[in-house]
Each structure stands twice: as C-alpha cells, then as structure tokens.
Amino acid sequence: MKVIVANTYEEGAKKAADVIEKLVREKPDCTLGLATGSSPVGMYQELARRCKEEGLDFSKVHSVNLDEYVGLEPTHPQSYRFFMDDNLFNHINIDKANTYVAKGTGDVEENLKEFNAVLDQTDIDLQVLGVGPDGHLGFNEPGKFLYEKAHKETLEDSTIDANTRFFASRDEVPRYAVTMGMGSIMKAKTLLMIINGNKQEAAKRLLMEDTIDPQCPATFMRLHRDAIVVIEKKLADEIGYKG
Ligand code: GLP
Numbered sequence: 001m002k003v004i005v006a007n008t009y010e011e012g013a014k015k016a017a018d019v020i021e022k023l024v025r026e027k028p029d030c031t032l033g034l035a036t037g038s039s040p041v042g043m044y045q046e047l048a049r050r051c052k053e054e055g056l057d058f059s060k061v062h063s064v065n066l067d068e069y070v071g072l073e074p075t076h077p078q079s080y081r082f083f084m085d086d087n088l089f090n091h092i093n094i095d096k097a098n099t100y101v102a103k104g105t106g107d108v109e110e111n112l113k114e115f116n117a118v119l120d121q122t123d124i125d126l127q128v129l130g131v132g133p134d135g136h137l138g139f140n141e142p143g144k145f146l147y148e149k150a151h152k153e154t155l156e157d158s159t160i161d162a163n164t165r166f167f168a169s170r171d172e173v174p175r176y177a178v179t180m181g182m183g184s185i186m187k188a189k190t191l192l193m194i195i196n197g198n199k200q201e202a203a204k205r206l207l208m209e210d211t212i213d214p215q216c217p218a219t220f221m222r223l224h225r226d227a228i229v230v231i232e233k234k235l236a237d238e239i240g241y242k243g
Helices: 009-026 041-054 080-087 108-120 157-166 182-187 200-207 217-223 233-238
Strands: 002-006 031-034 062-065 067-069 126-129 151-154 176-179 190-195 227-232
Touching: 002 009, 002 233, 009 041, 009 126, 009 190, 009 227, 041 080, 062 080, 067 080, 108 151, 108 176, 182 217, 190 200, 190 217, 200 217, 200 227, 200 233, 217 227, 227 233
Parallel strands: 002 227, 031 062, 031 126, 126 190, 190 227
Antiparallel strands: 067 176, 151 176
8 A cells, every 4th residue: 555644634635636637647538436525625626726727637537426325315415416516526627427426316226226337337447535434435334244336324323423514413414325335446446545634543443453354444445456545644643653
C-alpha cells in the first residue's frame, strides 16, 4: 500500500485529485468508482476547479458509485445521487448519462439486480473510498463475513450516529442501504482511500496492524495490489503512524 501523509485536509484533497487527474489524462475514457461522505468533497472541488481552469476533460469518463440509501429519492438532498450531482457532476463536463448511482427507491431486489448488472459490465479503473468510523467501506458493515456482490445492508448504530449530522434528526437517517460488495471494490484496478477526521480505530487497524478482518472491512485494502491511502497528518500522528 502506498500511504500519502498530507499536512492538511486541503493538501490531501489536492494529492488525491493528482491521482485522478493522472488517470483521466492518460485514459480519457476511464471508469471511476466514486464515493460520498465529507472525506472526498475537497478532492471533488479540486477536480471541478481543474476542469474549469485547467481543461481537465471528463467528457468521456464513466462513473459508478459505491452505494445509496434505501428509501431516499434521487431528489432528496441526502441521497447519494443528489450528493454526486451537487458536489461533482454539476461542476465538471461529465455526461450524466454516463454516471450511475444505484436506485434507492422502488423494488430493492430489482434495484440490486440492475446494480449488479452494471457492475458486471464495468471495469473500474480507480475506486475512491472513504471509511466509516467502524471501518466500513461503502456500506459494507463489519460482520462475521463480507459480501462479494452488491447487496442490501442494515446500517450499524455507529453508522447511523455518524451520518445523523447530515439529517434534521437521527430518526430521519435511513436504516438500510444498497452497496457494492467487497468483490466489486477489490476488482477495481486502483483503490484510492481518503481518510481523515474521527477514524482513529479504522486507521489504526489499516495502517498499524497486520490482520485482515471482516470486523474492519477497511483492512481488506491491504490485499490490493495498487492501493493508495491519503491520510491527514493529524490522524496519522494520533495513531502513531510514522510511515
Ligand atoms: C458513509 C458512506 C461511506 C463513507 C463514510 C465516511 O457511510 N457510505 O462510503 O466512506 O460515510 O464518511 P465521511 O467521509 O463523511 O467520514
């Protein structure tokens, strides 16, 4: 695993954007696996700036997102479709027809069938990842085992707590989500994780220990051939990571 320690959130956002820029310039028709959450927002802002000011061209790029809440319409401000439009797609020259975020409403089984069909037909060049405080990737929550394919997950209490900040109250946070499975994530050619904030436990398990543990899905990053972790120095210091 390549680990980049960034002095600040902004520096991390730029370093992560550099990785994506390199790919998009080398392979203009690449497929990006994208993630939501506060961790990648700065990188998305930086990519939007580079698109506007430096001609970084997303016109041929395709994308597929990691996950979506069950029960939220795409027009709901906390749905991940809305998040992606608002934080990235509306600010770059990507063709929205080439972007896929799984459906959160309607028949869950049908939505999963469609999600898995999309993933079966897609080779993801680079998958962006955040990490939940409990070590989840996408919405692959810790458990005795993990799933290979896209599936429905029941969100852990700690995930609901962590995501309450985006909703008017805890009761409004959806209890279920559909997510790419670990198989789809691990098949991406490159993994790019951005980790900052209150993620000491997950960061420690990922960077300071040697076990691969379904109770901390983030540890599976270590099995990947081309995994990049961008971590904020404050967090690296907190867990005693020296590089
Ligand atoms: C949600 C998403 C994850 C994301 C996590 C961390 O649970 N499903 O994909 O990694 O939030 O979010 P943040 O970056 O806001 O800490």
